[in-house]
Amino acid sequence: MHPMLNVAEIRKDFPILGRQVHGQPLVYLDNAATSQTPQQVIDVIVDYYSRYNANIHRGVHSLSQEATDAYEKARITIQKHFNIQHSHEVIMTSGTTHGINMVASGFTSFLNPGDEIWVSAMEHHSNIVPWQMLCERTGAELRVIPMNTTGELVLQPFYEELSERTQLVFCNHISNALGTINPIEEIIEAAHEVGAAVLIDGAQAAPHIKADLQALDVDFYTISAHKICGPTGVGALYGKTEWLEKLPPYQGGGEMIAEVSFEKTTYAGLPHKFEAGTPNICGGIAFGAALDYLNAIGMDRIAAYETELLQYATSELLKINGLRIYGEGTNKTSVISFNLEGIHPYDVGTLLDQMGIAVRTGHHCAQPIMDFYQIPGTVRASFAFYNTLSEVDRLVEGVKKAAQMLS
Amino acid sequence: MHPMLNVAEIRKDFPILGRQVHGQPLVYLDNAATSQTPQQVIDVIVDYYSRYNANIHRGVHSLSQEATDAYEKARITIQKHFNIQHSHEVIMTSGTTHGINMVASGFTSFLNPGDEIWVSAMEHHSNIVPWQMLCERTGAELRVIPMNTTGELVLQPFYEELSERTQLVFCNHISNALGTINPIEEIIEAAHEVGAAVLIDGAQAAPHIKADLQALDVDFYTISAHKICGPTGVGALYGKTEWLEKLPPYQGGGEMIAEVSFEKTTYAGLPHKFEAGTPNICGGIAFGAALDYLNAIGMDRIAAYETELLQYATSELLKINGLRIYGEGTNKTSVISFNLEGIHPYDVGTLLDQMGIAVRTGHHCAQPIMDFYQIPGTVRASFAFYNTLSEVDRLVEGVKKAAQMLS
Amino acid sequence: MQIEAIQEEIVDEFSMFDDWMQRYEYMIELGKSLPKISDEFKTDDHLIKGCQSKVWVHADMEDGKVVFTADSDAIITKGIIGILIRAFSNQKPADILSAKTDFIDEIGLKEHLSPTRANGLVSMIKQLKLYALAYQAKIES
Amino acid sequence: MQIEAIQEEIVDEFSMFDDWMQRYEYMIELGKSLPKISDEFKTDDHLIKGCQSKVWVHADMEDGKVVFTADSDAIITKGIIGILIRAFSNQKPADILSAKTDFIDEIGLKEHLSPTRANGLVSMIKQLKLYALAYQAKIES
Numbered sequence A, B: 001m002h003p004m005l006n007v008a009e010i011r012k013d014f015p016i017l018g019r020q021v022h023g024q025p026l027v028y029l030d031n032a033a034t035s036q037t038p039q040q041v042i043d044v045i046v047d048y049y050s051r052y053n054a055n056i057h058r059g060v061h062s063l064s065q066e067a068t069d070a071y072e073k074a075r076i077t078i079q080k081h082f083n084i085q086h087s088h089e090v091i092m093t094s095g096t097t098h099g100i101n102m103v104a105s106g107f108t109s110f111l112n113p114g115d116e117i118w119v120s121a122m123e124h125h126s127n128i129v130p131w132q133m134l135c136e137r138t139g140a141e142l143r144v145i146p147m148n149t150t151g152e153l154v155l156q157p158f159y160e161e162l163s164e165r166t167q168l169v170f171c172n173h174i175s176n177a178l179g180t181i182n183p184i185e186e187i188i189e190a191a192h193e194v195g196a197a198v199l200i201d202g203a204q205a206a207p208h209i210k211a212d213l214q215a216l217d218v219d220f221y222t223i224s225a226h227k228i229c230g231p232t233g234v235g236a237l238y239g240k241t242e243w244l245e246k247l248p249p250y251q252g253g254g255e256m257i258a259e260v261s262f263e264k265t266t267y268a269g270l271p272h273k274f275e276a277g278t279p280n281i282c283g284g285i286a287f288g289a290a291l292d293y294l295n296a297i298g299m300d301r302i303a304a305y306e307t308e309l310l311q312y313a314t315s316e317l318l319k320i321n322g323l324r325i326y327g328e329g330t331n332k333t334s335v336i337s338f339n340l341e342g343i344h345p346y347d348v349g350t351l352l353d354q355m356g357i358a359v360r361t362g363h364h365c366a367q368p369i370m371d372f373y374q375i376p377g378t379v380r381a382s383f384a385f386y387n388t389l390s391e392v393d394r395l396v397e398g399v400k401k402a403a404q405m406l407s
Numbered sequence C, D: 001m002q003i004e005a006i007q008e009e010i011v012d013e014f015s016m017f018d019d020w021m022q023r024y025e026y027m028i029e030l031g032k033s034l035p036k037i038s039d040e041f042k043t044d045d046h047l048i049k050g051c052q053s054k055v056w057v058h059a060d061m062e063d064g065k066v067v068f069t070a071d072s073d074a075i076i077t078k079g080i081i082g083i084l085i086r087a088f089s090n091q092k093p094a095d096i097l098s099a100k101t102d103f104i105d106e107i108g109l110k111e112h113l114s115p116t117r118a119n120g121l122v123s124m125i126k127q128l129k130l131y132a133l134a135y136q137a138k139i140e141s
């Protein structure tokens, strides 16, 4: 048994980890794309559909009450997990992308030509394209916080050019393509000094770090449940009350209104104003169950164990001739993006798959990073707390074999 | 066994139907709010998370391939079910509300002050508020196709005042509050004559009618999976290729782009242009499974059986003194909205719940209808193919008892 | 009578009932005998939010005690607010503020205690306590 | 040789391999011996969409037969397009159009046949057939 985590026991919670791929036991190292789902969460989903599936809010019958209570309990679980002041500051979304678009759309009427939006050089497309669309609508300018070859942000130009014109700053907490943990505390502080709002994309951070959103004093924070052992199709957007009250509603529909007539419609209070339509009820409840599952293990222990996996994998992989890792900062999570010299990442990924090892290859929805390094993409192995040191060994062996076959 | 459907067998597919509420076997008559989920669909969900959960598209590993294939297969199931010409015309959404907002947002740049949008008097808020927001953004005017006290649309004023200024017409296929099946064929034809686009909200129709979208020649059609025995948090928007190509993307993010740089981003082709971010992968797959389930039973048989339930319930309920049904058209589905004279719907719903009978009470997200009838709301019993004649009897008994207690 | 004693009385009354029908019938009775709010106070700012039915509550101060009146367009809701008013009306603000509400649970209305419940029982209690708080502040100032 | 015969030949060759490693090693070999596209045709309009790696394909007509050349930045992809070209190059447009593609399945590349597969095998076949169609049209006009 590992001193920090009983990984062998934990693995039993994940039915998928028992399966074979191409005749080999699966080694799942694509956790940054989506995490696996423990039986405890699957059970919550089955229980929902088997026992109390119903449309929520305003229903007087018991099923509807039970579903509403469970859904609202999940909202409070999210609130507590991220130390959020009010539960109405937790907006349930369909995922990080939805949350970001909600904010980007909401700022349309607040921005003017000449205003500036800053975004980091290592963003996921979900945290670039909505702001480009926003700039197109408003005439604001998109500025970029640059990065260096180690895969870390270079804040100096940002600090120097921040000004009253800066209205918004967007940055991911952790880069999905590099694993870098960004210095968001400093970015938030600097942005607030000139009165700019900050949205932090926490999609990659949530599986590893329990962010304290009150301490961070961040204006918006977004996450996706499918990256933290929860189901697909659900996520959450945190927003400070003052911002959520200022922003116009994103979508129109059921749930988000107070009164509707053809002449005049008034919107509901928070959080409902931003939650039009029947939500992903089961997804929301299972999202809460996923956080419960992680907290039962302990986020600190998860992070410590993953760091061990990262360090071991990094040192073993670097022993391979011609292997280069992208993202060499000291402050990073268990994501390793790499390439073998002269070899296309797609080839490596395809051969690893034949060996039962699931990694992601390509631009990881972060083309600007690939352009920066002038590469077509990388092979990305991303580890979760249910991975083992011997799975790292299989990865390393696999990469060696691939290198041999491909050169 | 019922001559049309083996309902006893069918009921065994739905674990929730075996449960008790307040010590009574549950009678679930809130199907218009959300339908129940058969074991076959639950199994597909469990299988997904237990065997091939992975992020889709562009993944080279086997899990990702299996998930992608299953997800795209579901898209084709939806395509075939609704006789849609191209699979890329099926946009996966998080539900009807999402689909409607996508279209409403997309039309922003096409509308000008003086343009007209027509909407029916019996819409769900999801099909009113987005158009109000669109009118606010563009200066277009919202016009209303009126209804009569029988609960049917009155098309004459619409026909008379349709003009070149009319750009869009929105109507639900079936009213969720009244059960009325609207004459959408005629509305579509009239709108097309003046060159207007038509969006039909099929949320309530999908559980009862297999719409042939090519025959209807409709421009947009939206549905939610949770109303057709599928999971929460997923739906589909059908759009004609020519419209989908014309409309700008709704959300920015992963999946929906071809190339991203900070200078210039090009969007992906259909359907991806409208599918930003990680979708509800499991939900999409289970959505397909739900359609398979319904088709195995047969939509025609479902509709015929539900009509029988409707007729029986209608005639039995009408025997109760002071009971009035809203929605007395001849062409309707198995939805009965009613009130007891002088009694608040909330009181009836609360007492029925004590008897284990789940109905919905309130405005059903269709306040304009309630305003039209000058009532605070209705009690709505909505039947699905898994309901039985004896459940109708229990409803009728329950309403009688409630009437007695409350007057 | 003190709030606690009244609450006990209510619990006693309800404990006589064997089934939900008797309980609800009694609640409906109580609703009918509710101290009615005068029509001039049936305005939007006396409305309690979060209820599917309309509930208006008004408070007055008489001899250092808060007197509540209320109405609703639904009779069960009226019964529920009636029970609350019976427990809390004609009491000193400080007593209302410190009063417990467990008796709701004991009379079999536990399911109505969920904050998401469409009848807004939780909102009603909150509103009564808010009125008491306002009068308490007035007394202290 | 006829397309069918070549396909049989390829299937025969692959049938000798016991495991995926040999199969992929052979594919990599085939990739290396691919008739390379000349650099002037490595342009965006020769790119095949739907592949994670870049694949360029070019076609010429020589003596009534279509001659394909191609390249990719990934070697396995090169092997795959190499196999396709070996089967389809130097053939009459009509023969290419009517040719079956079951042999892909038989040589153990079935999994690559999914239309959603990131390597775009299906897109490659489509593109080769599109070229053949274009030449066929030219012949007939």
Ligand SMILES: Cc1ncc(COP(=O)(O)O)c(C=O)c1O
Residues within 6 Å of the ligand: A254, A277, A278, A279, B032, B033, B095, B096, B097, B098, B124, B126, B127, B172, B174, B175, B176, B201, B203, B204, B224, B365
């Ligand atoms: C007619 C109609 N339109 C739209 C909707 C909204 O669907 P959803 O809440 O699934 O987005 C509903 C569901 O209540 C409906 O009945």
Ligand SMILES: Cc1ncc(COP(=O)(O)O)c(C=O)c1O
Residues within 6 Å of the ligand: A032, A033, A095, A096, A097, A098, A124, A126, A127, A172, A174, A175, A176, A201, A203, A204, A224, A365, B254, B277, B278, B279
């Ligand atoms: C850093 C980052 N931001 C945003 C996203 C988008 O999340 P989703 O696809 O769940 O909306 C991802 C997921 O890939 C991510 O890694």
